[in-house]
Amino acid sequence: MLFVKSRQWVIPGDLLAKGEYAAGENVYKDEEGFYASKVGLVDFENRVIQVIAVHGCYLPSIDDLVVGKVLKVGLSEWVVDINSPYKGILFVSGASGRPFDSRRDELRDILDVGDIIIAKVLEFDRTLDPRLSIKGRGLGKVESGYVVKMTPTKIPRLIGKKGSMIELVKNRTGCQITVGQNGYILVIGKKVEDEVLAVEVIRMIERDAHTSGLTNRVGEFIGKRK
């Protein structure tokens, strides 16, 4: 039995349902029933109840695409900020195909503190910091552009069903946009004005993530500005 309607606002401790359901994101179960663990919108799909949270930190998943910032250069690895309580570790083996000789080669020549990278999460479990890799198409150091931060819980809304929302933004603003699952989004445009517009659109999507008709409003907004 459901105690809430789809897309209803819920807060931690709200009773959502009792009976034969499965607990999805931000929902917990005890003997009495299913409850929300975060503030957000409740959603049902088949018999999985989840709450699309307004805020939350990023927990890495294997194969996630992330945008990160190099914090430290170690002896054989870099430590990377990926907007998570867990710092990303990028070993030399995950950065370069060539063998690395610590007598001749300098890690800093490949990546230095403050560099932005597009990476993939190779491994992560709760006992180890996530391992990253920048080997692969589209991965590696970023030379220019602007990084926007968004709460990671709204990334799926930014991407849209089958990528529809992000494709709309990319096409209409003419910008290359790489959406990190970790809430860091890289925007590269030919002109600064295009980037500024794309950033405003991303902020608008974040602010109105829970509303309907957003795709149309985004289209109209860009239309007025371009």
Added chain:
Amino acid sequence: MLGDSSEAISNIERKRILELLSKGKRLDGRGVKDYREIRVERGVVEKAAGSALVSIGGTKVIVGVKVEVGEPYPDRPESGALTVNAELTPLASPSFEPGPPDEYSVELARVVDRGLRESKVIDLEKLCLIPGKKVLVVFVDIYVLDQCGNLFDASLLASVSALMNSRVAQYVVGKGGEVEAKSKYVPLPVRSYPVSVTMARIGGDFVVDPSLDEEMVADARITVTTDKDGNVCALQKGGVGVFSVDDVLEAIDVAIEKSEELRRDFLGV
């Protein structure tokens, strides 16, 4: 504060800020001499003698003034005392840790203190009750609640606003030399209105009211405090970069111009 940021700014953002500045633009669209939106709210803490909450952009600082009877400094027996303290509360930034004041909070307190003291914001002689024995001590306590850049200007503006807003009991000295507080309240004798203008040097350019990002990219900053007559009453240079003589003179001109606007718009003088 230059001590902020557990992490450095990214290289592409640094590049972006410098590129924009070379065209006279800033990340948030401001002109190089523009302040962010400023709000001043006075009297937010009724239990304090005076108080003010100032926000400049996202930066939020609250100042409370307390006045107590105390002893004068030995070298100034006929003068009241003014003491300024600053707390960089851990609410304000991921890199502020709870604990005793560090060098950044001490610098903040001392820069505000100099601005207040050298401009003689309060006629301290008027705070003397019994020379050599009892004077009024004015405590200005600065609490930084949200660090989004330029704590100096927000803190001094809040301090002066709080002092202007302060009411203290009228004290009389009895026949037996005891000091008594009457139930009548009077304003603190505020008589000057110091305002500081902080500029950061990024590449070869100055920007007024640096945001957090700009503070992280800046190689140096200068805070110029002036009074209502355009006199310079305090200066503070920070950061490891250097200024030319012309840079300094130009900064002072900009400070006098901007502080007049701030004084008029937010202190009402």
Added chain:
Amino acid sequence: MVGKIRKKLVGKGGDRVDGRKPNDLRPIKIEIGLLQRADGSAYIEQGKNKILAAVYGPREVYPRHVSLHNKALIRCYYRMASFSTEERKSPAPSRREVEISQVIKDALEPVIFSEFYPRSMIDIFVEVLQADGGTRCAGITAASLALANAGVPMRDLVASCAAGKVDGQLVLDPNDVEDKEGEADLPVAFAPQMGVVTLLQMDGLLSKDEFDQAFKLAVDGCKQINTLQKEALRGRYLAVGAVGGLGQGEKGGLSRVG
């Protein structure tokens, strides 16, 4: 020599010094998400109390050696601003603040799913800008909202309220003078969905019957406050019969766009 007779704090009709009836809460105003840097924040005014709470985390543990392998480390700091009380208070932490920090942490930790974030840290900071009795309770109420605002997963919100005995009368939500001059003070924190008490303290003297009544009164106060918490989260801003504020300065004589 006649000693000073204390003015009665509770009148014949149960009228209290601030005009409230025995079972009335003080006016409450709540604002959520007002700080930019913090991951979550909330501000509460309860009578003359003005309290700001901020949450950072889950974030990296510092220093590393205090890290817990199976859950997040939760830290809590409760501090009173030096101008928050009638007499100026030294900025350095007092023993009372250290104790209250621990008590607030213990009131909130049971509802937090700390096991979701091993080897991380969740920081809760409570800053009292003006104090007028019951600051630990209002601090817990605000901190619970700041945690929700930060997206820290929790089983429940926690609401907190005190009851007291003043001039023989049991009262809800005592203010500072009632707390200091009264016969008993009983702060309680309650997680309404779980139906459990997470904070319970008492000082003073109460008979068993009085304790029962005062305790139920406080729990009821918590439930009322929880309703206000929910409304605030829904609307992100709420004022219930309150004046003034620490906000974005819509009012305030000299507020102006710079």
